[in-house]
Amino acid sequence: MAHEVNPLDELQAYCNDFKSLNEAAASIGVTKQYLSDVLRNKRDLSDRLLKHLRLRRIVVKETK
Numbered sequence: 001m002a003h004e005v006n007p008l009d010e011l012q013a014y015c016n017d018f019k020s021l022n023e024a025a026a027s028i029g030v031t032k033q034y035l036s037d038v039l040r041n042k043r044d045l046s047d048r049l050l051k052h053l054r055l056r057r058i059v060v061k062e063t064k
Helices: 007-015 021-028 032-039 047-052
Strands: none
Touching: 007 021, 007 032, 021 032, 021 047
């Protein structure tokens, strides 16, 4: 069953399980700089990162 979550909260919780951001980035297969930028909301989460966190991107059309 799926439910709505904040992907940045999920990513931060994942990173908290590691001793360093370097270790977290290496476990995902991304650079420390990219991971840091995502956590500071300077870059979007990549499909690779979403998949690693077992998340998926949903697009919702707003109605007026």
